[in-house]
Amino acid sequence: MQRMSSTGLADRGLAQRGFTLVELLIVLTLSLVMAAVLAYSVRPRSISFTQQVDRIAMDLRILRSSAIRDRMEQEVEIDVSNNLFIFPDHAVSLDEGVGVSITGSENRLIGPGRIGLVFFPDGSSTGAVIRLNLGEEQRAIVVNWISGRVTLNVVSDRNASTGAG
Numbered sequence: 001m002q003r004m005s006s007t008g009l010a011d012r013g014l015a016q017r018g019f020t021l022v023e024l025l026i027v028l029t030l031s032l033v034m035a036a037v038l039a040y041s042v043r044p045r046s047i048s049f050t051q052q053v054d055r056i057a058m059d060l061r062i063l064r065s066s067a068i069r070d071r072m073e074q075e076v077e078i079d080v081s082n083n084l085f086i087f088p089d090h091a092v093s094l095d096e097g098v099g100v101s102i103t104g105s106e107n108r109l110i111g112p113g114r115i116g117l118v119f120f121p122d123g124s125s126t127g128a129v130i131r132l133n134l135g136e137e138q139r140a141i142v143v144n145w146i147s148g149r150v151t152l153n154v155v156s157d158r159n160a161s162t163g164a165g
Helices: 009-017 021-042 049-070 157-162
Strands: 074-079 084-086 091-093 099-103 108-111 114-119 128-134 137-143 150-154
Touching: 049 074, 049 091, 049 114, 049 128, 049 137, 049 150
Parallel strands: none
Antiparallel strands: 074 084, 074 114, 084 091, 099 128, 108 114, 128 137, 137 150
């Protein structure tokens, strides 16, 4: 007959049936990290008003460059009523509540509330001043009709009320 010590087979059998505290802490930590990554990945990605305006200005500059490079007209359709800028390869939708207005004499009227801004192969454009506002924040994207150059301006209250830019 064999004697079983306190570290004998009987004790080892009990130890193998459960988990150690370290193993439980590792599993709990990994679960929390995975939950945090999942929560971050499924949350809506809202960008600020300024970032939205910057993106549109950048996309307009890229469109102008593409017209010059490809030696063919490039057009962006601006749907004022739906806050949508439709580029040849993608669309940019502004958040609800953003006001959009356009001033320009040579823009193509596509339909009710829809205007086409064209960049020509020589770098010029039909020109426009695109005013965007969200609450007190106001920005103006100015597209020069002679050079096609796209500039971004912060609109002050004084400029907004007089229509200057």
